[in-house]
Amino acid sequence: MNLILVGINHRTAPLEVREKLWMSDDEIKACVKQYYNNVLSECFILSTCNRTELYGVIPSSESNGVDVNHTIEQIAQSLIEFKSAGNTIKRKHLYTFGTLPAAKHLLKVAAGIDSMVLGDVQILHQLREHFLLADETQTTGMILHRLVQTASRVGKRTRHETHITAGAVSVSYAAVELAIKIFADIESKSVMLIGAGETGELTAKLLVSRGIKNVFVTNRTRSKAEELTTALGGTVVEWDSFVSVIPTMDIVISSVTSPNYILTKEQLEQVRKQKQQKTLFVIDIGVPRNIEPAVNEIENVFLHDLDSLTHIVDQTMYKRKTEIPKVNEIIFEELKEFYEWMEALEVVPTIKDLRSHFENVRQEEVGRLVHRFSDKEKELVDTITKRIVNRLLHDPTIGLKEENKQNREEKSKTQQIVRRLFGLKPTTTISNDFIETEDN
Amino acid sequence: MKSVLDGITVALPLLYFGTALVYGLSFFQDNVAAKKVKTPFLLVTLFVHFFYLIARTIEFNHPPITTVFEIMTVIAFSLATSYRIIEFRTQIKNTGFFILIVALLLQIISAFFIQDLIEVKAILRSNLLGFHVISAIAGISAFSISAVYGILYLMLYHNIKKNRFGIIYQNLPNLEKLEKMAMVAVSVGFVLLTIAILVGGVWLVRAVENYSPFDPKVIGTLVVWLLYGAGLIGQKSFGWKGRRIMVLSISGFAAAFLSLTLINMYLSGFHNFF
Numbered sequence: 001m002n003l004i005l006v007g008i009n010h011r012t013a014p015l016e017v018r019e020k021l022w023m024s025d026d027e028i029k030a031c032v033k034q035y036y037n038n039v040l041s042e043c044f045i046l047s048t049c050n051r052t053e054l055y056g057v058i059p060s061s062e063s064n065g066v067d068v069n070h071t072i073e074q075i076a077q078s079l080i081e082f083k084s085a086g087n088t089i090k091r092k093h094l095y096t097f098g099t100l101p102a103a104k105h106l107l108k109v110a111a112g113i114d115s116m117v118l119g120d121v122q123i124l125h126q127l128r129e130h131f132l133l134a135d136e137t138q139t140t141g142m143i144l145h146r147l148v149q150t151a152s153r154v155g156k157r158t159r160h161e162t163h164i165t166a167g168a169v170s171v172s173y174a175a176v177e178l179a180i181k182i183f184a185d186i187e188s189k190s191v192m193l194i195g196a197g198e199t200g201e202l203t204a205k206l207l208v209s210r211g212i213k214n215v216f217v218t219n220r221t222r223s224k225a226e227e228l229t230t231a232l233g234g235t236v237v238e239w240d241s242f243v244s245v246i247p248t249m250d251i252v253i254s255s256v257t258s259p260n261y262i263l264t265k266e267q268l269e270q271v272r273k274q275k276q277q278k279t280l281f282v283i284d285i286g287v288p289r290n291i292e293p294a295v296n297e298i299e300n301v302f303l304h305d306l307d308s309l310t311h312i313v314d315q316t317m318y319k320r321k322t323e324i325p326k327v328n329e330i331i332f333e334e335l336k337e338f339y340e341w342m343e344a345l346e347v348v349p350t351i352k353d354l355r356s357h358f359e360n361v362r363q364e365e366v367g368r369l370v371h372r373f374s375d376k377e378k379e380l381v382d383t384i385t386k387r388i389v390n391r392l393l394h395d396p397t398i399g400l401k402e403e404n405k406q407n408r409e410e411k412s413k414t415q416q417i418v419r420r421l422f423g424l425k426p427t428t429t430i431s432n433d434f435i436e437t438e439d440n
Numbered sequence: 441m442k443s444v445l446d447g448i449t450v451a452l453p454l455l456y457f458g459t460a461l462v463y464g465l466s467f468f469q470d471n472v473a474a475k476k477v478k479t480p481f482l483l484v485t486l487f488v489h490f491f492y493l494i495a496r497t498i499e500f501n502h503p504p505i506t507t508v509f510e511i512m513t514v515i516a517f518s519l520a521t522s523y524r525i526i527e528f529r530t531q532i533k534n535t536g537f538f539i540l541i542v543a544l545l546l547q548i549i550s551a552f553f554i555q556d557l558i559e560v561k562a563i564l565r566s567n568l569l570g571f572h573v574i575s576a577i578a579g580i581s582a583f584s585i586s587a588v589y590g591i592l593y594l595m596l597y598h599n600i601k602k603n604r605f606g607i608i609y610q611n612l613p614n615l616e617k618l619e620k621m622a623m624v625a626v627s628v629g630f631v632l633l634t635i636a637i638l639v640g641g642v643w644l645v646r647a648v649e650n651y652s653p654f655d656p657k658v659i660g661t662l663v664v665w666l667l668y669g670a671g672l673i674g675q676k677s678f679g680w681k682g683r684r685i686m687v688l689s690i691s692g693f694a695a696a697f698l699s700l701t702l703i704n705m706y707l708s709g710f711h712n713f714f
Contacts, residue, residue: 163470181609182600184616184617279682299682300681300683302601
């Protein structure tokens with residue numbers, strides 16, 4: 001039995017190439033069915049905007065005397081053909097891994113360290129969803145179930161035991177993180193969005209998702225402000241009077257295109273006379289900057305522009321990178337356990353073949369003499385011969401299971417001897433070529 | 441018993457050092473093991489300290505409030521206990537280092553100079569005085585905590601203003617929470633100090649014949665009381681918030697500290713019993 005992986009991701013192909021292999025839920029279902037009926041005994045596909053990966057199990061009978069690498073190449077080609085993407089996707093865009101590297105890759109994906117944004121939390125959810133699709137299509141089995149369970153555990157452990165997902169990875173999130181570092185009960189705060197810039201709107205949306213209900217929007221063009229209040233909820237403030245409303249706000253997000261400052265230190269000091277002590281967090285995402293930098297000198301006013309927010313994002317990425325060794329440790333622990341489990345499975349086909357061989361012999365011999373017995377005697381003969389076979393196979397079965405404790409070579413040798421002695425077809429174990437993991 | 445007490449006198453600063461160390465490792469190094477053991481470590485230290493204070497009271501037949509070094513160990517205990525209550529109530533476990541480092545300093549000084557005083561001046565054998573001292577100690581502990589949170593507030597305030605997003609930024613609770621914690625401590629401290637002043641006044645009239653209302657310690661304490669009172673009125677009536685109120689809380693503590701130490705050391709008055 002060999003686990004295989006054929007995939008494309010943001011490291012091996014640009015967006016315009018990898019999007020050609022992206023699959024909808026229906027396509028995933030159709031595709032896994034196609035492989036399940038042909039070369040694979042288990043199969044599931046993970047397809048997101050940054051990767052499409054097919055995980056499959058080549059059964060022992062298929063592996064028997066067949067070059068596994070050849071099968072993988074065939075799957076890679078047919079995957080491209082399935083999406084009719086031969087003109088765009090070349091073989092070099094795809095990566096292929098065997099058992100252990102394939103398992104290790106999925107664990108890295110689940111941990112978020114193979115994602116475009118290091119520590120991505122969405123991928124684990126997508127992995128579970130897409131596995132469920134294959135599960136519904138009944139193309140999954142014991143090995144992929146175990147693998148995805150292991151991957152889920154890695155995902156959970158990395159989130160709890162490391163800081164790989166901590167911090168903000170976009171300017172909008174950084175602004176929200178700062179707001180949370182200033183205010184305790186963010187839900188009760190008031191926010192004003194100045195302008196209709198995309199990042200500003202996204203920041204306001206994130207704040208609303210955090211529970212802020214008092215939202216005010218102002219824009220030079222009133223209709224645009226109205227559009228935004230429809231999307232965010234809240235009230236429109238007239239452009240001419242927005243400065244006078246600022247003292248009642250806790251958070252101000254500005255993202256307008258303007259050659260001059262739309263708010264100066266002097267203006268803000270003037271309007272804050274009555275509420276000098278109120279804490280105000282001003283987020284200036286405009287380029288060129290919308291708010292006079294000296295505003296930051298006013299007591300209890302915190303001004304942050306694009307540069308300082310980007311600085312937070314950079315710091316998060318740096319901190320996440322330093323967490324990778326801890327994540328790799330978790331992956332190593334879980335991979336070891338998975339591999340030991342896979343190895344234990346290796347003797348199962350031999351035991352199955354042995355039992356099936358004995359049962360065939362029993363049935364043949366009983367069948368040959370069956371006409372000499374009455375119906376009652378037939379039942380008795382059946383029971384007795386079954387018991388004989390079971391007793392004869394009891395010790396060899398235990399012995400083979402015990403072989404799991406031996407090293408790979410010993411285990412393989414014993415299995416080959418048993419197969420030769422009883423005339424069973426030879427089988428392959430997990431190919432050695434598939435055990436070495438990739439270096440990265 | 442005496443040798444046990446001597447042993448604990450040496451062990452307590454070490455225990456406080458260990459506790460402050462694990463809290464420090466947890467805050468500055470993000471150490472996972474330190475995070476797990478810090479609270480149990482603090483509880484063990486508090487238990488040993490509590491036993492120490494009770495044992496001293498039994499052994500020397502008076503509560504440990506008769507010398508400045510006895511009072512220091514009580515303040516250290518009071519600070520650490522108050523912190524544990526705050527930690528338990530708010531589930532904010534990142535500020536312990538800054539409080540426990542103060543407790544450690546007080547405990548070190550106390551351990552070096554504390555004496556086994558069996559004979560206590562007659563004037564100090566009074567329940568009323570005991571009540572006065574305990575409320576004053578608890579009040580000072582509350583002010584110390586408010587000052588520590590005030591300092592942490594200012595540190596975070598300047599970090600955010602100056603775009604420094606390092607350990608302080610990452611590990612401290614948010615500004616509003618720090619301000620709230622400091623202000624709760626100020627309110628508690630103010631009530632306790634008020635009680636200490638009132639009870640002290642009643643005791644003074646009864647116990648000291650020729651007392652002077654212009655005693656430096658009394659004046660000092662009243663200044664501290666007025667400072668905190670003004671701060672609380674400013675907060676409630678004039679909406680003083682943020683940086684200003686935190687600076688005031690730190691100034692209040694500085695005044696309280698001066699009143700406790702410098703006045704006691706350099707100016708004479710009826711309040712010098714030890």
